[in-house]
Amino acid sequence: MKERLEELKQEALEKVSKSENVQSLKDVRVEYLGKKGPITEVLRGMGKLSKEERPVIGQLANEVRESIAAAIDTKQTRLEDQELEKQLESESIDVTLPGRPVRVGGPHLLTSIVEEIEDLFIGMGFEIKEGPEVETDYFNFEALNLPKGHPARDMQDSFYITEELLLRTHTSPVQARTMGQKNGNEPVKMICPGKVYRRDTDDATHSHQFTQLEGLLVDKHVRMSDLKGVLNAFAKQMFGAERDIRLRPSFFPFTEPSVEMDISCKVCEGRGCSVCKGTGWIEILGAGMVHPNVLEMAGYDPKEYSGFAFGMGPERIAMLKYGVDDIRNFYTNDIRFLEQYHKA
Amino acid sequence: MLVSSNWLQELIDISSYTPEELAEIITKTGIEVESVTPVAEGVSGVVVGHVQSCVQHPNADKLSLCQVDVGEETLQIVCGAPNIAEGQQVAVAKPGAVLPGNFKIKKTKLRGEESNGMICSLQELGVNEKDVPKEFADGIFVFPENVKAGADALSLLNLDDKVIELGLTPNRSDALSMAGVAYEVAAAIDGEYELQEEDVPYSNEAAGDFISVEVEDKQANPYYGAFIIKDIKIGASPLWMRNRLTAAGIRPINNVVDITNYVLLEYGQPLHAFDYDRFNSDRIVTRRARDGEMITTLDNQKRELKDHHLVITNGDEAHAIAGVMGGAKSEVQEDTKTLILEAAYFEPSVVRQASKDHGLRSESSNRFEKGVDPNRVERAGKRACELLAKYASGTVLKGAVSVDELDRSENKVSIETSVINDRLGTSITNEEIADILRRLQFSYEQHGENFDVNIPTRRGDIELFEDMLEEVARIFGYDNLPYTLPQGSSQAGGLTLEQQLKRKVKSYFEGAGLHETITYSLTPKERSQMLVSPEIKRQAKSPVALAMPMSEDHSHLRLSMLPELLQSLSYNVARKQKDLSYYEVGTVFVSNEEQVTRQPNEILRASGALTGTWISHPWQQEKKEVDFYVVKGIVEGLSAQLDLSFTYEKTKIPHMHPGRTALVKSGDKEIGFIGQVHPKLQKELGLKDTYVFDLNAEELFAQYTKEEAFQAIPRYPSVSRDIALVVDEQITSAAITDTISEAGAPLVKDVRVFDVYQGEHLPDGKKSLAFNLLYLDPHRTLKDEEVEEAHDKILTAVKDQHDAELRG
Numbered sequence A: 001m002k003e004r005l006e007e008l009k010q011e012a013l014e015k016v017s018k019s020e021n022v023q024s025l026k027d028v029r030v031e032y033l034g035k036k037g038p039i040t041e042v043l044r045g046m047g048k049l050s051k052e053e054r055p056v057i058g059q060l061a062n063e064v065r066e067s068i069a070a071a072i073d074t075k076q077t078r079l080e081d082q083e084l085e086k087q088l089e090s091e092s093i094d095v096t097l098p099g100r101p102v103r104v105g106g107p108h109l110l111t112s113i114v115e116e117i118e119d120l121f122i123g124m125g126f127e128i129k130e131g132p133e134v135e136t137d138y139f140n141f142e143a144l145n146l147p148k149g150h151p152a153r154d155m156q157d158s159f160y161i162t163e164e165l166l167l168r169t170h171t172s173p174v175q176a177r178t179m180g181q182k183n184g185n186e187p188v189k190m191i192c193p194g195k196v197y198r199r200d201t202d203d204a205t206h207s208h209q210f211t212q213l214e215g216l217l218v219d220k221h222v223r224m225s226d227l228k229g230v231l232n233a234f235a236k237q238m239f240g241a242e243r244d245i246r247l248r249p250s251f252f253p254f255t256e257p258s259v260e261m262d263i264s265c266k267v268c269e270g271r272g273c274s275v276c277k278g279t280g281w282i283e284i285l286g287a288g289m290v291h292p293n294v295l296e297m298a299g300y301d302p303k304e305y306s307g308f309a310f311g312m313g314p315e316r317i318a319m320l321k322y323g324v325d326d327i328r329n330f331y332t333n334d335i336r337f338l339e340q341y342h343k344a
Numbered sequence B: 001m002l003v004s005s006n007w008l009q010e011l012i013d014i015s016s017y018t019p020e021e022l023a024e025i026i027t028k029t030g031i032e033v034e035s036v037t038p039v040a041e042g043v044s045g046v047v048v049g050h051v052q053s054c055v056q057h058p059n060a061d062k063l064s065l066c067q068v069d070v071g072e073e074t075l076q077i078v079c080g081a082p083n084i085a086e087g088q089q090v091a092v093a094k095p096g097a098v099l100p101g102n103f104k105i106k107k108t109k110l111r112g113e114e115s116n117g118m119i120c121s122l123q124e125l126g127v128n129e130k131d132v133p134k135e136f137a138d139g140i141f142v143f144p145e146n147v148k149a150g151a152d153a154l155s156l157l158n159l160d161d162k163v164i165e166l167g168l169t170p171n172r173s174d175a176l177s178m179a180g181v182a183y184e185v186a187a188a189i190d191g192e193y194e195l196q197e198e199d200v201p202y203s204n205e206a207a208g209d210f211i212s213v214e215v216e217d218k219q220a221n222p223y224y225g226a227f228i229i230k231d232i233k234i235g236a237s238p239l240w241m242r243n244r245l246t247a248a249g250i251r252p253i254n255n256v257v258d259i260t261n262y263v264l265l266e267y268g269q270p271l272h273a274f275d276y277d278r279f280n281s282d283r284i285v286t287r288r289a290r291d292g293e294m295i296t297t298l299d300n301q302k303r304e305l306k307d308h309h310l311v312i313t314n315g316d317e318a319h320a321i322a323g324v325m326g327g328a329k330s331e332v333q334e335d336t337k338t339l340i341l342e343a344a345y346f347e348p349s350v351v352r353q354a355s356k357d358h359g360l361r362s363e364s365s366n367r368f369e370k371g372v373d374p375n376r377v378e379r380a381g382k383r384a385c386e387l388l389a390k391y392a393s394g395t396v397l398k399g400a401v402s403v404d405e406l407d408r409s410e411n412k413v414s415i416e417t418s419v420i421n422d423r424l425g426t427s428i429t430n431e432e433i434a435d436i437l438r439r440l441q442f443s444y445e446q447h448g449e450n451f452d453v454n455i456p457t458r459r460g461d462i463e464l465f466e467d468m469l470e471e472v473a474r475i476f477g478y479d480n481l482p483y484t485l486p487q488g489s490s491q492a493g494g495l496t497l498e499q500q501l502k503r504k505v506k507s508y509f510e511g512a513g514l515h516e517t518i519t520y521s522l523t524p525k526e527r528s529q530m531l532v533s534p535e536i537k538r539q540a541k542s543p544v545a546l547a548m549p550m551s552e553d554h555s556h557l558r559l560s561m562l563p564e565l566l567q568s569l570s571y572n573v574a575r576k577q578k579d580l581s582y583y584e585v586g587t588v589f590v591s592n593e594e595q596v597t598r599q600p601n602e603i604l605r606a607s608g609a610l611t612g613t614w615i616s617h618p619w620q621q622e623k624k625e626v627d628f629y630v631v632k633g634i635v636e637g638l639s640a641q642l643d644l645s646f647t648y649e650k651t652k653i654p655h656m657h658p659g660r661t662a663l664v665k666s667g668d669k670e671i672g673f674i675g676q677v678h679p680k681l682q683k684e685l686g687l688k689d690t691y692v693f694d695l696n697a698e699e700l701f702a703q704y705t706k707e708e709a710f711q712a713i714p715r716y717p718s719v720s721r722d723i724a725l726v727v728d729e730q731i732t733s734a735a736i737t738d739t740i741s742e743a744g745a746p747l748v749k750d751v752r753v754f755d756v757y758q759g760e761h762l763p764d765g766k767k768s769l770a771f772n773l774l775y776l777d778p779h780r781t782l783k784d785e786e787v788e789e790a791h792d793k794i795l796t797a798v799k800d801q802h803d804a805e806l807r808g
């Protein structure tokens, strides 16, 4: 009987391995494991066996049964997988067809520039302050050492609304307002970006509305070398580590000493080219030590407190960094312009 | 200020620098050089020629045939200039010469006659049209004095010069003179310069016998000096002087005018010469003008004066507007014999006002406005007398007649080395400070580290310690300043909640497919009142207007960003860019006054405008034009971002589609509107269907609360039920949603419309709305009966309130 069981097992396993589809596998299962199958037959004849032999053969018969069943299961899974695979293959699509488009917008180039500068100064511990675009003559001029009749008011011909109200010509009034809130005994460390307005006829390099970003630090013992250090850090992060800066004397009514900062020209590496007009340097911003009159008007004692301030034009920076050649591009909102700079 | 480097070399030795190198040094130490320009670039081969004979060309009426001695040879040259004549000394471009624009001179034949070169006009040599003296404007240039045949004409005409253009800031008016520039350069390169003493050959006659001076307003006119010069012979000024004027951009006229202009350039002091006989009086009275008083100025303009203008009179009538322009009556002319030379100090603000009122900005007013050096006023008069004696054969009468209350004292500023170092972050020594003061030629007294500095009056810009700090810093060199970082109190920088929210809203819009734009705040009056949100319109009395706009296009401050956004769309559509979705976050300007006297309220708003195709995915047959619900979806997404809930009510707004516009509320606050632009306006702008939104960002930020607590995720299953109701077509889905939520409370957690139908199988004027309801109890599993009960309550409520029938 033992031999018979072994024989049946060999026979069944061979049939399993030869089965090519689920149906023939089912047939094998019915043939060998069914109630009328040969293994059941063998078990029925067990009555003729001795008491000792009976459990041995019983166990063997079960083992044979199980190994056949396992072989069938394994084979069946494999066949089912193959069939599914085949069916899925027939569901193939053209993966090269275009996908369903997703609408994506993006920021304005000026916003990207301003936010980049904001983040850079936030990293150095500066706050961002904002202020009104319609300013009083006092905060736009007088508090900044530009009394009525001052010749430098010519430099920034303005849009007046009444004799006392005008569209701010720079973001400096935000500095005056912020300093004024400190009662002359607290430090200020801020930048103020925003829109400003001047009486200019719009052309490739002038715009009656443009953006300014100014910074101010007031504290005890603020040094001009601190200004140089901060501006250097700014220039290197904004324009690249290989750029050099230089300060040269200038004039602004609200700072003394006043300087302008140039960075070395990227195009010619400082050798001189048409972009830098042969000088090797490109003007980026104006800066200086806060004028004692400005500190005093804001309530600080200029003997005890000092500070530095700087101001720049994001349009100019964008024009330099991305080669935009006409300032009007920032305000006409041509979609072809806007989309170009979404990665900026 | 245009600085001739040849002239500067005469004042201070700059021979070890090229003009370009010098420009770099000047820029780094004090004054920005804007350009260095050769007077005549690339010109060569031009020499002096003596015209030995000049006859008519045999074959041409307007041409002359000249024999010209150019030193080594005599050249035959055909010349077309009307002013050519025998005996003249002229500039000749020989064959092989090069003129501006790389124009090469060759031997040629003109109407059958050989021509070996060209006799040149100043223009042909590269001199600016406006700087050419009138007598040579239409012909060749003739040397006014003897020059050797064959000599280098370029150097005689100063065409080998390079002009350094200084970009002067308002504080550095001291550099509006060659003397001032020389002092500045001396400090920069550590050179030597001093303004030379004048040497006037006075006659024995006294000026006081010819003229007297009275000054009525000594505040406006603290010094007035009058020199008398007799025996003047008007003629051409010497070539060197003409050259220097030309290099500085001033056209030579005659010796008297040229000399006053020359001294203006040299000393920075404007002077004025009156024809004594035409002045018609022996007294000068300077006074404020009378309202309505008239004067005809040198430019032959009749001008009406006001009582704040200062005039120079002959005791009776005005002969000059002080510091601005002389009068035509006493103008120096060909036959002038005797001069009154004015050297005066006029108060800057008086001159500034007059030059502004009359629209006259001159070399003279420009200098008076910025303040001239009080110690150079009289000296400049003397210098002009010296030159008039030399170059206009004048006899200078003894003594200037003057009224003099001018303060010529020097400012004193004290500096301390340690304070300087504290402010600059440097470690400059006392010796270095002393050396810097020496280079600046500022005298001082030193006590240890304290310097009491006397500021020369030419540097009127230096009054405070900080001004001296700048002088020390710039001569020490900004390049030598160390790089440090601020040491003081530290604070954590960062964005305020509002600034964070602004960024959040912007990036939401961008993720939702909108492009950020920036438009102008100033718009035409008409546009400033268009598409204004109702809650803004109620606050704004009228748009804020500029007092003096530059153009109608930018005359009023916006009350809404939409008009300019629509202009942007229109601009793009006109350029064949049709599918657009724009947004802007910016301020509008709301004044509650009829006549603005206070700063308007500046309100931050978020607005958008969309037109064209929203999604185009043709091969899967999906294409969607922008419509109301696209825009509403974006706005709903925004409310979700900020965790606010918006409600929408149909409304009417001018210039908006009357049936497709909704007021938006957050809580019970109106915050703006959404909808379609009125088709009439769309058509005007060349736009297809265009949808907009305009929201009060400031109010949204105010309502925003940062949700800190964690909301537990429901542990029990919800039950979903659908109902379809047939209602009158006017009834809004929002009204039914509200009723369902109310009647189904507290179990109904969400109500959504999933179908809207109108048409076949429904009576006229009726529509079907299908809703999906979500029932949930967060604390336990709901029983069927409970849901049934709630559902029945809902059906009764919609029937009662809206006459809604279940759709069979």
Ligand SMILES: [Zn+2]
Binding pocket: A265, A266, A267, A268, A269, A270, A271, A272, A273, A274, A275, A276, A277, A278, A280, A281
């Ligand atoms: Zn370059």
